[in-house]
Amino acid sequence: MTTAPWICRTCLSRFVRPLARSNARFQSTRSSKETIPAGLLARARNIAIEHKQLTEKLANGFDARAAKKIGEYSPIVEALKAWEKANESVGELTSLIHDPETDAELRELAAEDLSATRATLADASQSLTTSLVPVHPFAHLPCLIEIRPGAGGSEAAIFAGDLLRMYQAFCNRKGLRTMLLKYENINGGQEAGIPLSEAILEVGTENAYGMFRCEAGVHRVQRVPVTESKGRTHTSAASVLVLPSIEENTLGEEDVDDPESDYYIDPKEVKTEVMRARGAGGQHVNTTESAVRLTHIPTNIVVSIQDSRSQPKNKEKAWRLLRSRVAQLRREKREEELAAMKRSVVGVAKMGRGDKVRTYNWGQQRVTDHRSGTTVHDLNDVMDGGQTLEKVMESVRNWLMERDVEALLAEESSSKT
Numbered sequence: 334m335t336t337a338p339w340i341c342r343t344c345l346s347r348f349v350r351p352l353a354r355s356n357a358r359f360q361s362t363r364s365s366k367e368t369i370p371a372g373l374l375a376r377a378r379n380i381a382i383e384h385k386q387l388t389e390k391l392a393n394g395f396d397a398r399a400a401k402k403i404g405e406y407s408p409i410v411e412a413l414k415a416w417e418k419a420n421e422s423v424g425e426l427t428s429l430i431h432d433p434e435t436d437a438e439l440r441e442l443a444a445e446d447l448s449a450t451r452a453t454l455a456d457a458s459q460s461l462t463t464s465l466v467p468v469h470p471f472a473h474l475p476c477l478i479e480i481r482p483g484a485g486g487s488e489a490a491i492f493a494g495d496l497l498r499m500y501q502a503f504c505n506r507k508g509l510r511t512m513l514l515k516y517e518n519i520n521g522g523q524e525a526g527i528p529l530s531e532a533i534l535e536v537g538t539e540n541a542y543g544m545f546r547c548e549a550g551v552h553r554v555q556r557v558p559v560t561e562s563k564g565r566t567h568t569s570a571a572s573v574l575v576l577p578s579i580e581e582n583t584l585g586e587e588d589v590d591d592p593e594s595d596y597y598i599d600p601k602e603v604k605t606e607v608m609r610a611r612g613a614g615g616q617h618v619n620t621t622e623s624a625v626r627l628t629h630i631p632t633n634i635v636v637s638i639q640d641s642r643s644q645p646k647n648k649e650k651a652w653r654l655l656r657s658r659v660a661q662l663r664r665e666k667r668e669e670e671l672a673a674m675k676r677s678v679v680g681v682a683k684m685g686r687g688d689k690v691r692t693y694n695w696g697q698q699r700v701t702d703h704r705s706g707t708t709v710h711d712l713n714d715v716m717d718g719g720q721t722l723e724k725v726m727e728s729v730r731n732w733l734m735e736r737d738v739e740a741l742l743a744e745e746s747s748s749k750t
Contacts, residue, residue: 369416369461376465376745377409377461380406380409380413381409381413383402384403384409388403409461409465416461418457419457422453423454426450429443430444466738467737471546473540474540475539475577475578476544477534477577478535478574479533480573480574483570484569486569488554489554489569490518490530491529492570494528497534499716499717499722503718504534509536511535511536511537513533514654515531517531517532546733547729547733548729549573549574550690552570552691553691553693555693556696576654576657576661577660579596579660595663596660598655603655604628605626606625606626607624607625608622609622610623621644623642624638624639625637625638625639625644626638626651627652627655629659632659634659689703690729691725693716694712697710702728704732707724707728709725
């Protein structure tokens with residue numbers, strides 16, 4: 334009785350490649366994680382063709398727009414190559430296993446390799462799908478974090494201050510540049526130690542918007558207030574709004590002057606008012622008209638800044654904040670228009686400002702994010718801006734990515750009908 338010769342895995346891979354054949358009959362055995370919808374795969378291949386054409390164009394002479402497009406398309410092209418390689422390997426191994434003429438030992442080696450190769454294909458499928466999701470247009474920008482108390486009276490104002498300190502501590506730990514653009518307590522002044530009425534924290538580091546946009550929404554707190562004499566737990570809330578920080582010196586003239594740009598504001602549509610600053614602050618507050626209020630008439634957005642003794646500095650801050658709010662409003666309007674089409678397919682409503690996104694429970698030392706479903710039991714580390722807060726934020730960013738993928742699939746599905 335003769336025995337089959339031993340074959341190393343390297344030789345196996347060389348032997349398998351010529352045996353590649355159509356793997357359509359094995360598609361039914363693949364898990365959903367290994368497959369990609371045909372529409373998305375077609376989109377990726379069209380992008381790869383355009384990437385090749387742009388690369389050839391760039392070889393004949395530099396073109397800034399072509400270079401930018403190549404940079405945007407490169408991750409998709411690389412992800413597509415990885416997926417095609419893994420997909421081909423799964424097809425070759427599956428064909429070898431199902432071929433009745435395959436040697437028994439060769440079939441066993443192929444079966445051993447198939448499991449790992451399928452895992453690689455699943456990872457490649459996920460990477461390709463996520464690479465096709467458009468990057469948020471504001472993701473690369475710095476951001477503004479606006480915090481205001483909601484329902485709950487003075488306890489809500491105290492909790493709003495806690496959230497401000499939480500984000501400041503998180504930024505300090507991560508080495509992110511911050512500036513407190515506005516701080517106003519419930520008395521209308523800027524003194525610390527008094528419950529917060531409104532705060533605007535600028536995170537000046539690039540990509541901050543992509544990092545913090547997961548924090549937008551209503552944050553709920555459940556705890557016994559300091560003023561509660563009977564030890565009853567109260568529920569209060571504070572709202573967090575995350576905006577892109579738009580500095581005119583970081584925008585091109587075409588962004589500021591182009592009426593089609595999100596950042597464009599017609600000065601004729603802005604009402605400017607100057608007034609004396611209010612609150613505690615000495616003689617300057619009562620005699621100098623340094624406070625600035627801007628009203629964008631079409632949207633009725635109002636911005637008031639009185640932080641600096643200099644009227645020009647306050648006006649510069651006010652214009653920056655106004656551009657950010659108008660740009661965000663325009664972005665949200667487009668998202669709402671798309672959501673009307675996507676909601677029926679995706680089944681998930683858009684998370685807006687009025688939605689409760691997270692609960693902080695002091696009695697249970699628990700923090701629960703209601704979007705990602707993540708619960709942690711180290712509330713002190715969360716409020717200190719520690720690793721636990723970062724874990725919660727990362728879970729929400731992953732949740733947002735999943736919603737973006739579902740929306741992309743919905744868009745592909747609706748385009749076929």
